[in-house]
Amino acid sequence: MSFRPDHEIHKRRFGRNVGIGLLLVTLVVLIFGMTVVKITEGNVASAIAGNQSID
Amino acid sequence: MTDASAPLPALESEAEFKDFIALLKPRVMLLVVFTAFVGLMAAPVQLHPFLAIVAIICIAMGGGAAGALNMWWDADIDKIMKRTQKRPIPSGKVSLEEAKMIGFALSGLSVMMLGLATNFYAAAMLAFTIFFYIAIYTVWLKRSTPQNIVIGGAAGAFPPMIGWAAATGTVSFESVLMFALIFMWTPPHFWALALFTRMDYENAEVPMLTVTHGRKSTRKHIVVYTFLLAALGGATILSKLAGPIYIASTILLNIRFLIDAFRIWFRDEKESERDSFLVERRFFKFSLFYLFALFAAILADSTLSRLGIWG
Known part of the structure; x- marks a missing residue:
């Protein structure tokens, strides 16, 4: 059985896909941010300015 | 890409994103987030703001995972009780398998991320909280003793301790x-x-x-x-x-x-x-x-x- 692309089921799946996509982006941002904070030992601005050397 | 020629499943069984959110018991999560936040802020050691946000998200995720696993295990009684009949599983929107997988996946992810963001003491505490809520309260106590709520209440009481431990690494x-x-x-x-x-x-x-x-x-x-x-x-x-x-x-x-x-x-x-x-x-x-x-x-x-x- 086939159905048209604008079927109700597509709307639901689209909503789910967008939601999961946003969650994945959030996860990437969190892990990236966490990594930056950890490797700069919290001095992110200072590290960006090149004032901190990482041993 | 969606396969338009795929067999049409019953509409009731195709969950929307909000049904998966409902699976995580968002109202309980709000309480978990708030008390964990207070625990974290009341601690004498200040965590980096970004790590504090990650810690709160992880604790919320762990709470949500416990909620999903609770709904998975209790689906049979949720179907009977009026108060819980509209939950995603008894209402036929989310399958048992989906709830179980989401629950276990989020449990693992939240514990690992909390460990990486803060310390493994807080992560172990979060893991124990999820274990306590599911194995001790949901599986064991809830259906066997009128003390279910008294002892099981400990699960809901852990979040401020986890928040505190995330900041200080101690109890x-x-x-x-x-x-x-x-x-x-x-x-x-x-x-x-x-x-x-x-x-x-x-x-x-x-x-x-x-x-x-x-x-x-x-x-x-x-x-x-x-x-x-x-x-x-x-x-x-x-x-x-x-x-x-x-x-x-x-x-x-x-x-x-x-x-x-x-x-x-x-x-x-x-x-x-x-x-x-x-x-x-x-x-x-x-x-x-x-x-x-x-x-x-x-x-x-x-x-x-x-x-x-x-x-």
Whole structure:
């Protein structure tokens, strides 16, 4: 059985896909941010300015 | 890419994103997030703001995972109880398998991320909380003893301790006090709910106090536990958690909570049925406000103390 692309089921799946996509982006941002904070030992601005050397 | 030629599943079985959110018990999550946040902020050690946000998200995720696993295990009784019939699994929107997979996946992810963001002590505590809520409360106690809520309440009481541990890497007297406040608050909160949901627990054969010891005994238990909670709230005044806002709040909140608890005790079933359990419903709603307000007071005092205004 086939159905048209604008079927109700597509709307639901689209909503789910967008939601999961946003969650994945959030996860990437969190892990990236966490990594930056950890490797700069919290001095992110200072590290960006090149004032901190990482041993 | 969506396969348009795929067989059309029954619409009821195709979950929307909001159904997966509902699976994580967002209202419970709100309480978890807030109390964990207070634990984290009241701690004497300050975490980097970004790591603090990650820690709170992880604790919320862990709470949500526990909620999903709870719905997975309790799907059979959720179907029977009116209060839970509209949950995603009994209403046919999310399958048991999906709920189980989401629950386990989020459990693992939240614990690992919390460990990486803060420390593995906090992560172990989060893992234990999920284990306690699922294995000890949901699987074991809930269907076997009227003490289910009393002991199982510990699961909901851990978040401020996890928040505190995320910042400090330890357990302290203050974090145990925050745990104890939620632990003592849980039984009267749920027993009031059991009083006005009436036959729900009986139909589902869940041995709540209302079912095993009767409704009159439950009313007495509410008073006793509310009194113990008030005593604990009072004793907390002597700790470092308390400042002027906490002292004023705990006095006012506990007076109001105790008055309502006594009103529940003095009522009989006929009186309650006549006004559709008005006092019991009000007590339940106020109990939610009580906990938020008490923890907001702890947060306010610790913030003002940190700003050097007092304390």
